[in-house]
Amino acid sequence: MILQATFLFIGTTEVMFILFVVVMVFGADKIPEIARGLGKGMRTLKDATNDLKSEITKSAEKNGIDTAEYTKTFTDEVQKIKDDVEETIGSVKRKL
Template identity: 45%
Template sequence: MFGIGGGELFFIILISIMIFGSKGIPDVARFLGKTMAQLKNASNEIKSEIQKSATESGVDVNSLTGGISDEIKKAKEGITKAINPMENIASEVTKPIEKVKEDIESLSGPIKRQL
Protein backbone atom coordinates (compact mmCIF):
# COMPACT_ATOMS: atom_id res chain seq x y z
CA MET A 1 0.00 0.00 0.00
CA PHE A 2 1.72 3.18 -1.25
CA GLY A 3 5.13 1.56 -0.78
CA ILE A 4 4.74 1.51 3.01
CA GLY A 5 5.81 -1.64 4.82
CA GLY A 6 4.32 -3.11 7.98
CA GLY A 7 6.93 -1.60 10.29
CA GLU A 8 6.52 1.84 8.75
CA LEU A 9 2.73 1.64 9.05
CA PHE A 10 3.03 0.63 12.70
CA PHE A 11 5.35 3.59 13.32
CA ILE A 12 2.89 6.01 11.66
CA ILE A 13 0.01 4.66 13.75
CA LEU A 14 2.10 4.95 16.92
CA ILE A 15 3.03 8.58 16.16
CA SER A 16 -0.60 9.46 15.34
CA ILE A 17 -1.78 7.98 18.64
CA MET A 18 0.86 10.02 20.47
CA ILE A 19 -0.16 13.24 18.69
CA PHE A 20 -3.96 12.98 18.63
CA GLY A 21 -4.66 10.52 21.43
CA SER A 22 -6.82 7.44 21.17
CA LYS A 23 -10.06 9.46 21.34
CA GLY A 24 -9.06 11.92 18.61
CA ILE A 25 -8.03 9.42 15.93
CA PRO A 26 -11.60 8.57 14.80
CA ASP A 27 -12.31 12.29 14.34
CA VAL A 28 -9.15 12.72 12.29
CA ALA A 29 -9.97 9.66 10.18
CA ARG A 30 -13.52 10.92 9.61
CA PHE A 31 -12.20 14.33 8.57
CA LEU A 32 -9.71 12.76 6.16
CA GLY A 33 -12.44 10.53 4.69
CA LYS A 34 -14.76 13.48 4.09
CA THR A 35 -11.93 15.51 2.58
CA MET A 36 -10.99 12.69 0.19
CA ALA A 37 -14.64 12.30 -0.86
CA GLN A 38 -14.92 16.04 -1.54
CA LEU A 39 -11.72 15.98 -3.61
CA LYS A 40 -12.98 13.01 -5.60
CA ASN A 41 -16.32 14.69 -6.27
CA ALA A 42 -14.61 17.91 -7.31
CA SER A 43 -12.28 16.12 -9.71
CA ASN A 44 -15.22 14.17 -11.20
CA GLU A 45 -17.13 17.44 -11.70
CA ILE A 46 -14.14 19.04 -13.42
CA LYS A 47 -13.71 16.00 -15.66
CA SER A 48 -17.39 16.01 -16.63
CA GLU A 49 -17.28 19.75 -17.36
CA ILE A 50 -14.27 19.31 -19.62
CA GLN A 51 -15.95 16.45 -21.48
CA LYS A 52 -19.19 18.42 -21.75
CA SER A 53 -17.48 21.50 -23.17
CA ALA A 54 -15.42 19.37 -25.56
CA THR A 55 -18.58 17.65 -26.80
CA GLU A 56 -20.35 20.98 -27.26
CA SER A 57 -17.45 22.36 -29.29
CA GLY A 58 -17.32 19.24 -31.45
CA VAL A 59 -14.02 17.82 -30.19
CA ASP A 60 -13.87 14.05 -29.69
CA VAL A 61 -11.81 13.55 -26.53
CA ASN A 62 -11.54 9.78 -27.06
CA SER A 63 -9.91 10.22 -30.47
CA LEU A 64 -7.33 12.58 -28.97
CA THR A 65 -6.36 10.17 -26.21
CA GLY A 66 -6.61 7.13 -28.50
CA GLY A 67 -3.77 8.38 -30.70
CA ILE A 68 -1.57 8.95 -27.69
CA SER A 69 -2.38 5.50 -26.32
CA ASP A 70 -1.44 3.89 -29.64
CA GLU A 71 1.89 5.71 -29.70
CA ILE A 72 2.63 4.69 -26.13
CA LYS A 73 1.82 1.07 -27.00
CA LYS A 74 4.15 1.19 -30.03
CA ALA A 75 6.93 2.68 -27.91
CA LYS A 76 6.52 -0.04 -25.27
CA GLU A 77 6.67 -2.75 -27.93
CA GLY A 78 9.81 -1.20 -29.41
CA ILE A 79 11.49 -1.03 -26.02
CA THR A 80 10.50 -4.61 -25.26
CA LYS A 81 11.94 -5.79 -28.57
CA ALA A 82 15.17 -3.91 -27.90
CA ILE A 83 15.51 -5.28 -24.37
CA ASN A 84 14.45 -8.88 -25.05
CA PRO A 85 15.65 -9.83 -28.55
CA MET A 86 15.64 -13.55 -27.70
CA GLU A 87 11.92 -13.39 -26.93
CA ASN A 88 11.24 -12.09 -30.42
CA ILE A 89 13.41 -14.77 -31.99
CA ALA A 90 11.58 -17.46 -30.05
CA SER A 91 8.20 -16.27 -31.32
CA GLU A 92 9.51 -16.12 -34.89
CA VAL A 93 10.80 -19.70 -34.64
CA THR A 94 7.75 -21.20 -32.92
CA LYS A 95 5.25 -19.96 -35.51
CA PRO A 96 6.71 -22.02 -38.41
CA ILE A 97 7.16 -25.01 -36.12
CA GLU A 98 3.49 -24.85 -35.10
CA LYS A 99 2.50 -24.61 -38.77
CA VAL A 100 4.53 -27.70 -39.67
CA LYS A 101 3.11 -29.53 -36.65
CA GLU A 102 -0.45 -28.76 -37.79
CA ASP A 103 0.39 -29.92 -41.32
CA ILE A 104 1.82 -33.20 -40.04
CA GLU A 105 -1.24 -33.73 -37.82
CA SER A 106 -3.58 -33.13 -40.73
CA LEU A 107 -1.62 -35.57 -42.92
CA SER A 108 -1.17 -38.25 -40.26
CA GLY A 109 -4.82 -38.13 -39.18
CA PRO A 110 -6.08 -40.37 -42.00
CA ILE A 111 -3.04 -42.64 -41.64
CA LYS A 112 -3.66 -43.17 -37.94
CA ARG A 113 -7.31 -44.04 -38.61
CA GLN A 114 -6.32 -46.76 -41.08
CA LEU A 115 -4.09 -48.53 -38.59
Protein backbone atom coordinates (compact mmCIF):
# COMPACT_ATOMS: atom_id res chain seq x y z
CA MET A 1 0.00 0.00 0.00
CA ILE A 2 1.38 3.41 -0.97
CA LEU A 3 0.57 6.27 1.38
CA GLN A 4 0.66 9.82 0.09
CA ALA A 5 1.04 12.92 2.21
CA THR A 6 -2.15 14.95 2.37
CA PHE A 7 -2.76 18.52 3.41
CA LEU A 8 -6.36 19.38 4.18
CA PHE A 9 -7.48 16.29 2.28
CA ILE A 10 -5.63 17.38 -0.85
CA GLY A 11 -3.17 14.86 -2.27
CA THR A 12 0.21 15.47 -3.83
CA THR A 13 -1.08 15.32 -7.39
CA GLU A 14 -3.80 17.86 -6.64
CA VAL A 15 -1.25 20.25 -5.11
CA MET A 16 0.97 19.90 -8.18
CA PHE A 17 -2.00 20.57 -10.46
CA ILE A 18 -2.98 23.68 -8.48
CA LEU A 19 0.61 24.98 -8.66
CA PHE A 20 0.65 24.33 -12.41
CA VAL A 21 -2.58 26.28 -12.88
CA VAL A 22 -1.26 29.16 -10.75
CA VAL A 23 1.90 29.36 -12.87
CA MET A 24 -0.12 29.23 -16.07
CA VAL A 25 -2.60 31.90 -14.95
CA PHE A 26 -0.30 34.38 -13.24
CA GLY A 27 3.07 33.60 -14.80
CA ALA A 28 6.30 32.79 -13.02
CA ASP A 29 7.30 36.45 -12.65
CA LYS A 30 4.14 37.38 -10.68
CA ILE A 31 4.30 34.53 -8.15
CA PRO A 32 6.84 36.25 -5.81
CA GLU A 33 4.65 39.38 -5.72
CA ILE A 34 1.59 37.30 -4.90
CA ALA A 35 3.48 35.39 -2.19
CA ARG A 36 4.77 38.66 -0.71
CA GLY A 37 1.25 40.10 -0.64
CA LEU A 38 -0.12 36.97 1.01
CA GLY A 39 2.69 37.10 3.56
CA LYS A 40 1.92 40.73 4.42
CA GLY A 41 -1.77 39.93 4.70
CA MET A 42 -1.11 36.99 6.99
CA ARG A 43 1.20 39.13 9.12
CA THR A 44 -1.47 41.82 9.42
CA LEU A 45 -4.04 39.21 10.41
CA LYS A 46 -1.66 37.75 13.01
CA ASP A 47 -0.96 41.21 14.47
CA ALA A 48 -4.69 41.98 14.65
CA THR A 49 -5.33 38.65 16.36
CA ASN A 50 -2.60 39.31 18.91
CA ASP A 51 -4.00 42.79 19.58
CA LEU A 52 -7.45 41.32 20.10
CA LYS A 53 -6.10 38.67 22.47
CA SER A 54 -4.23 41.23 24.54
CA GLU A 55 -7.29 43.48 24.67
CA ILE A 56 -9.48 40.60 25.89
CA THR A 57 -6.87 39.59 28.47
CA LYS A 58 -6.56 43.17 29.77
CA SER A 59 -10.33 43.51 29.99
CA ALA A 60 -10.66 40.18 31.81
CA GLU A 61 -7.95 41.11 34.30
CA LYS A 62 -9.53 44.52 34.84
CA ASN A 63 -12.88 42.89 35.66
CA GLY A 64 -11.34 40.18 37.85
CA ILE A 65 -12.10 37.26 35.54
CA ASP A 66 -9.76 34.27 35.86
CA THR A 67 -8.81 33.39 32.28
CA ALA A 68 -6.70 30.39 33.35
CA GLU A 69 -9.82 28.48 34.40
CA TYR A 70 -11.55 29.11 31.08
CA THR A 71 -8.39 28.27 29.15
CA LYS A 72 -8.05 24.95 30.97
CA THR A 73 -11.71 24.09 30.37
CA PHE A 74 -11.40 24.97 26.69
CA THR A 75 -8.16 22.96 26.36
CA ASP A 76 -9.78 19.94 28.02
CA GLU A 77 -12.75 20.08 25.63
CA VAL A 78 -10.47 20.38 22.60
CA GLN A 79 -8.47 17.38 23.82
CA LYS A 80 -11.67 15.33 24.19
CA ILE A 81 -12.63 16.17 20.60
CA LYS A 82 -9.14 15.25 19.37
CA ASP A 83 -9.34 11.92 21.19
CA ASP A 84 -12.76 11.20 19.65
CA VAL A 85 -11.47 12.03 16.17
CA GLU A 86 -8.36 9.88 16.65
CA GLU A 87 -10.53 7.00 17.86
CA THR A 88 -12.77 7.29 14.82
CA ILE A 89 -9.87 7.61 12.39
CA GLY A 90 -8.11 4.69 14.04
CA SER A 91 -11.10 2.41 13.49
CA VAL A 92 -11.36 3.52 9.86
CA LYS A 93 -7.64 2.92 9.27
CA ARG A 94 -7.90 -0.57 10.80
CA LYS A 95 -10.73 -1.42 8.41
CA LEU A 96 -8.68 -0.39 5.40
